[in-house]
Amino acid sequence: MAHLIPYPFGKLVTRVLRELDAGGAVLDLPREKIVRGPLSMLRALDGPRAAPSSNPPHPQPSASTEAVGAVSTLDWSVHMHGARAATPLGPAAGPHTQLAQNIVLGYLAGLRIFELKTVQIMDELAIPRPCIDVRTVGYNVEWSQELKLEQSLEEYVKASMLLELAAASEKLELEPGFDEFLFDMSVGYDLAGIRHERVQAFLDGMLDARATVDRLRREIPAEWKHLRELPFRTKLSSGITLSTFHGCPPGEIESISRHLMGKVGVHCIVKLNPTLNGPVEARRILKDVLGYGQTIPDSAFANDPTFDEACAMVTRLESAARACGRGFGVKFSNTLVVENPGDFLPKAEKLAYLSGAPLHVLATTLVRRFRDVFGDRVPISFSAGIDRKNFPDAVALGLVPVTVCTDLLRPGGYARAHGYLVELAQRMRDVGATNIEEFTLRAHGAATTTSASDAKANSTDARQGSTDGERSSKSAPNRSATSSPDASTASSASRVSAARLHNTRLYATSLLTNPRYTAAQNAKPPKKVGTLLELFDCVSCDKCVPVCPNHANFRYTLPKTTLPVVKLVRERDGSWTRRELAPLVIEEQHQWANFADFCNECGNCDVFCPEDGGPYIVKPRFFGSRSQWERWTSHDGFFVTRELVLGRFEGRAYELEQHGARVTFRGPGFELEFNESRLDLPLSARADAGVEADLTHLHILRWLRDTVLSAPTNYAAS
Numbered sequence: 038m039a040h041l042i043p044y045p046f047g048k049l050v051t052r053v054l055r056e057l058d059a060g061g062a063v064l065d066l067p068r069e070k071i072v073r074g075p076l077s078m079l080r081a082l083d084g085p086r087a088a089p090s091s092n093p094p095h096p097q098p099s100a101s102t103e104a105v106g107a108v109s110t111l112d113w114s115v116h117m118h119g120a121r122a123a124t125p126l127g128p129a130a131g132p133h134t135q136l137a138q139n140i141v142l143g144y145l146a147g148l149r150i151f152e153l154k155t156v157q158i159m160d161e162l163a164i165p166r167p168c169i170d171v172r173t174v175g176y177n178v179e180w181s182q183e184l185k186l187e188q189s190l191e192e193y194v195k196a197s198m199l200l201e202l203a204a205a206s207e208k209l210e211l212e213p214g215f216d217e218f219l220f221d222m223s224v225g226y227d228l229a230g231i232r233h234e235r236v237q238a239f240l241d242g243m244l245d246a247r248a249t250v251d252r253l254r255r256e257i258p259a260e261w262k263h264l265r266e267l268p269f270r271t272k273l274s275s276g277i278t279l280s281t282f283h284g285c286p287p288g289e290i291e292s293i294s295r296h297l298m299g300k301v302g303v304h305c306i307v308k309l310n311p312t313l314n315g316p317v318e319a320r321r322i323l324k325d326v327l328g329y330g331q332t333i334p335d336s337a338f339a340n341d342p343t344f345d346e347a348c349a350m351v352t353r354l355e356s357a358a359r360a361c362g363r364g365f366g367v368k369f370s371n372t373l374v375v376e377n378p379g380d381f382l383p384k385a386e387k388l389a390y391l392s393g394a395p396l397h398v399l400a401t402t403l404v405r406r407f408r409d410v411f412g413d414r415v416p417i418s419f420s421a422g423i424d425r426k427n428f429p430d431a432v433a434l435g436l437v438p439v440t441v442c443t444d445l446l447r448p449g450g451y452a453r454a455h456g457y458l459v460e461l462a463q464r465m466r467d468v469g470a471t472n473i474e475e476f477t478l479r480a481h482g483a484a485t486t487t488s489a490s491d492a493k494a495n496s497t498d499a500r501q502g503s504t505d506g507e508r509s510s511k512s513a514p515n516r517s518a519t520s521s522p523d524a525s526t527a528s529s530a531s532r533v534s535a536a537r538l539h540n541t542r543l544y545a546t547s548l549l550t551n552p553r554y555t556a557a558q559n560a561k562p563p564k565k566v567g568t569l570l571e572l573f574d575c576v577s578c579d580k581c582v583p584v585c586p587n588h589a590n591f592r593y594t595l596p597k598t599t600l601p602v603v604k605l606v607r608e609r610d611g612s613w614t615r616r617e618l619a620p621l622v623i624e625e626q627h628q629w630a631n632f633a634d635f636c637n638e639c640g641n642c643d644v645f646c647p648e649d650g651g652p653y654i655v656k657p658r659f660f661g662s663r664s665q666w667e668r669w670t671s672h673d674g675f676f677v678t679r680e681l682v683l684g685r686f687e688g689r690a691y692e693l694e695q696h697g698a699r700v701t702f703r704g705p706g707f708e709l710e711f712n713e714s715r716l717d718l719p720l721s722a723r724a725d726a727g728v729e730a731d732l733t734h735l736h737i738l739r740w741l742r743d744t745v746l747s748a749p750t751n752y753a754a755s
């Protein structure tokens with residue numbers, strides 16, 4: 038079906054706030070993976086010795102914290118488009134920023150700059166499935182939002198309000214300032230589409246969301262009515278990352294960027310392609326340096342800008358941004374077009390988009406080349422093969438934001454972000470850095486003698502904005518010599534700037550000989566055990582829950598049991614024959630299921646399930662409404678209410694209706710009535726001659742109903 042159905046706002050509020058209240062996992066993210074702020078992380082790393090009792094909202098470095106290993110304050114905050122975010126870490130525009138609950142999960146795990154999934158005028162796409170393959174590196178044939186433009190707007194407003202509600206509930210216990218998040222819009226793909234009135238309406242709705250916010254605030258359930266009057270943000274974003282097609286000519290990219298900054302009135306980041314490396318260098322790095330066998334077709338380079346064309350375009354767009362008082366930056370990088378290996382993604386797709394480890398090297402190489410031309414005056418957003426180990430490296434390069442997609446699709450899912458911030462805290466502590474600027478200065482020894490006042494000045498300077506039009510031109514030394522009123526600030530900023538360039542050169546060079554990015558180190562697919570999944574029972578590894586970016590899979594508990602398998606056959610003479618077969622034994626208490634409304638059949642849970650068949654295909658699939666269950670007749674699954682349960686097994690539809698003790702079981706060609714206490718003996722029966730009624734289905738429908746409806750925390754039960 039591959040069709041996403043957003044979940045009602047009020048029900049999401051209920052689930053998130055109740056689970057926060059309960060003190061356990063929230064949306065199946067384990068409590069210990071919720072990130073509350075940098076000091077909590079330090080405490081976890083070092084114990085109570087390292088941390089003071091409270092964290093100031095904007096910690097300032099002090100002389101006492103300069104010594105390596107004696108960090109007692111920690112600030113991960115950065116600025117983008119002049120606004121503060123509590124960490125530079127975020128999800129890239131993709132599967133993790135499609136539905137409201139995805140964004141909540143990211144927030145809980147410490148992500149703070151959200152690149153919302155790309156929207157475009159063609160909002161009824163038929164995306165081939167499966168569409169994601171991260172068995173080794175990453176491939177996808179994904180595209181833009183799978184929701185209608187109007188639904189996307191609603192999901193993003195819902196998400197923003199949910200984050201604010203979670204923070205305001207005080208159950209999250211965030212450190213002061215760690216609630217600050219940013220949304221960055223992403224639009225595609227050509228100027229005509231972006232100018233379309235429906236895309237413009239989406240943008241208008243994001244820039245002024247008052248109407249949607251006011252409507253949704255009334256949907257906050259009475260249980261939390263004291264939160265209905267929160268001053269929810271109504272300007273959801275001030276910037277757009279422009280996503281163009283692979284092969285989009287530079288003239289079109291430039292026209293769109295000018296339109297966004299000049300007419301729409303937003304800051305703009307242009308996402309650039311790894312093909313800027315040029316065919317010779319891109320293939321050399323991919324094959325000769327890293328050892329990958331993937332083929333980059335000539336067509337990948339055919340219409341993309343060359344590096345020199347891109348530099349000329351950036352120079353012109355910088356001027357255009359200054360002229361209209363907007364911020365401008367670039368993003369490295371888009372995915373890399375390669376020939377589809379054809380062993381997982383649909384063979385009909387000739388091309389696939391490569392991400393992960395090799396893209397990290399290709400994109401970082403481009404960052405270095407780009408900075409050789411522009412210094413660090415053009416802000417760079419980065420997304421390419423980010424993981425726990427290299428996230429701090431990207432931060433030390435002064436890249437904002439640093440976003441991730443492929444790695445969050447691996448076991449642990451959103452919870453992996455917790456590890457990124459552990460690593461950042463450790464690396465900062467190791468060099469005695471208390472904020473990102475200090476870390477930049479010290480990460481690779483660029484300025485081990487930075488004074489406290491320098492660091493403080495850098496910190497203040499950076500907080501004043503980096504991509505915010507005029508203000509950004511004051512913050513960067515190589516564009517601020519005449520505009521900065523404060524020579525010491527300029528000097529400090531100059532040192533940070535020099536450190537960014539130093540770190541970039543060192544890091545980009547090191548990647549070319551780092552074995553962790555080679556094909557040999559990224560060739561091992563997840564282990565399969567060779568057994569076939571069934572409706573009940575499995576290896577019970579629980580991987581399918583966190584690897585789903587949409588939170589579509591869930592665990593439920595079914596009592597261990599043995600079900601009689603009884604079949605009643607209506608004979609031609611009107612009599613009934615009873616056949617009893619070997620019972621169905623359900624051995625495991627924990628079972629796994631799928632919520633169909635959130636499953637777009639991307640295939641990712643199949644990749645990591647040790648058994649074959651795909652959890653999203655084989656495990657019980659629950660639809661959120663009767664209409665969806667009726668619509669997708671090609672898919673087995675269930676729709677459950679207290680009185681009525683609908684089920685489809687191998688394409689055949691069954692109904693269980695219950696009023697009091699009277700149970701009616703209907704199926705193809707039969708209808709049986711029972712008293713609940715005797716489900717082996719029909720009170721009345723009607724069936725066509727020769728029809729067999731399998732009572733196993735009756736038992737399964739009842740058990741699923743009772744189990745799902747008694748569990749307060751799954752979408753099918755809400």
Ligand code: SF4
Nearest residue numbers: 585636637639640642
């Ligand atoms: S349940 Fe599986 S196939 Fe469906 S969206 Fe989640 S990961 Fe993808």
Ligand code: SF4
Nearest residue numbers: 575576578579581646
């Ligand atoms: S369905 Fe697969 S991934 Fe999910 S718990 Fe069972 S064995 Fe693990």
